[in-house]
Amino acid sequence: MIYTCTLNPSIDYIMHVDSFEAGGLNRAGQTFFYPGGKGINVSRVVNRLGVQSRALGFIGGFSGDFISDFLDEEGVQHQFMNTGQKTRVNVKLKSGDETEINGPGPALAEDMQQALLDQVQQLTSEDILVLAGSVPSSLPGDYYEKITTICERNHTKVVLDTSGEALKQILGQTLFLMKPNHHELGDLFNAEINTPEDAALYGKKLVEQGVENVIVSMGGQGAVYVGREEQWYANVPEGTVKNSVGAGDSVVAGFLAAYSEGKSIAEAFRFGVASGSATAFQDDLCQQEDVLQLLEQINVSSIQ
Numbered sequence: 001m002i003y004t005c006t007l008n009p010s011i012d013y014i015m016h017v018d019s020f021e022a023g024g025l026n027r028a029g030q031t032f033f034y035p036g037g038k039g040i041n042v043s044r045v046v047n048r049l050g051v052q053s054r055a056l057g058f059i060g061g062f063s064g065d066f067i068s069d070f071l072d073e074e075g076v077q078h079q080f081m082n083t084g085q086k087t088r089v090n091v092k093l094k095s096g097d098e099t100e101i102n103g104p105g106p107a108l109a110e111d112m113q114q115a116l117l118d119q120v121q122q123l124t125s126e127d128i129l130v131l132a133g134s135v136p137s138s139l140p141g142d143y144y145e146k147i148t149t150i151c152e153r154n155h156t157k158v159v160l161d162t163s164g165e166a167l168k169q170i171l172g173q174t175l176f177l178m179k180p181n182h183h184e185l186g187d188l189f190n191a192e193i194n195t196p197e198d199a200a201l202y203g204k205k206l207v208e209q210g211v212e213n214v215i216v217s218m219g220g221q222g223a224v225y226v227g228r229e230e231q232w233y234a235n236v237p238e239g240t241v242k243n244s245v246g247a248g249d250s251v252v253a254g255f256l257a258a259y260s261e262g263k264s265i266a267e268a269f270r271f272g273v274a275s276g277s278a279t280a281f282q283d284d285l286c287q288q289e290d291v292l293q294l295l296e297q298i299n300v301s302s303i304q
C-alpha cells in the first residue's frame, strides 16, 4: 500500500484575479477550494491513477472536516489524527503569475506526535511511505528523521518531498525516492542549477548519500532522473499552465503509481512527468485520461 503522511495539511483556496493590485480592493473572477498539503495531493492522484493509497497526518476543525469529506467523496482512504485545531487555509493567487501564502501549522502535543509514530510503526516492507510538505514548528526538528528511522528498521520504502531544514535533516538516510525541483536542489548544495546536466550532477550527490531514485523537476524545462546506474532527461509536453499547485506532487504520485503496477523505472519516470504536466494544465489535480494523453509526447533520453 502507498501511504502518505502530511504533517501540515491545508485547504488550498485558489483565487483567479484578472489584474491584482496590492493595497487595493480586488475581486476574484473564479475561486476553488481543494484539500491540500503535499501528501494529500499524492494520495488523491495515486487514487485517480487506479492505485490504492491511504493518507495519514494531522487535521482538525471545519477545515479538517472539509478535507476528510472531500477525500471520502473521491474514495481516498485516510486515517488522520484529529488535532482539535482548525487546519490552515493556504491562499493561491492567480493573476498572470502565481502568488502563494501558506499558513502556519497546528500545535501538536507529544501524545499526538507519538500516535503518528505508532501508526508508522505498523507499516511493513510491502509498503511505501511518502513524507511530503512542511513540518509544523511545534514538532521537533528531527521528526521526519524519527519516522525514517522506524521505516529503515521495518524496511518500509520512504519517499521524501520537502524543502529547507526538513530536507537537510534527512540527508544521509536511506530513501527510495526524492523529488526536489531544481531550485530546492540548488538551495541544498548552495549551487545554481540551470541545465539538465547541472541537475544530474547534483542529483547524483543525493544518490551517493543513499537515495535510490532522484527526480529533479525543472518546471517547463523538463525533468531529470538519476539512479545508481542511469541518468535520463524527459521533456515536458506543450501546453498552457493553468495552476501548477500540486504539479510536483503529481510527479511523485505518477512515478509511484506506475512503479507499484510493475512498470520499469524509466516508464515510471515518464508517467510521473506526464502526471505533473497534466496537473499543471488544469485547475484541479490530473485525471488518468489526461495523463495517458500527454504520455505520448514525452521522450526519455540518456544524459551522458
Ligand SMILES: Nc1ncnc2c1ncn2[C@@H]1O[C@H](COP(=O)(O)OP(=O)(O)O)[C@@H](O)[C@H]1O
Binding pocket: 180, 181, 182, 217, 218, 219, 220, 221, 222, 223, 236, 237, 238, 239, 241, 244, 246, 247, 248, 249, 251, 272, 273, 274, 275, 276, 277, 278, 280
Ligand atoms: N510550463 C510547464 N509545461 C509543462 N509542464 C510543466 C510546466 N511547469 C510545470 N510542469 C509540470 O509540473 C512538474 C512539476 O513542476 P515544478 O515546478 O518543477 O515542481 P514543483 O511543483 O514541485 O515546484 C514538472 O515536472 C512538469 O511535469
Ligand SMILES: O=P(O)(O)OC[C@H]1O[C@](O)(COP(=O)(O)O)[C@@H](O)[C@@H]1O
Binding pocket: 008, 010, 011, 012, 035, 036, 037, 038, 039, 041, 090, 102, 132, 133, 134, 135, 244, 245, 246, 247, 248, 249, 250
Ligand atoms: O507544506 P507546505 O510546504 O507549506 O506546502 C503546502 C502546499 O503545497 C501543496 O501541496 C502544493 O505543492 P506543489 O505545488 O509543490 O506540488 C499545496 O497543496 C499546499 O498548499
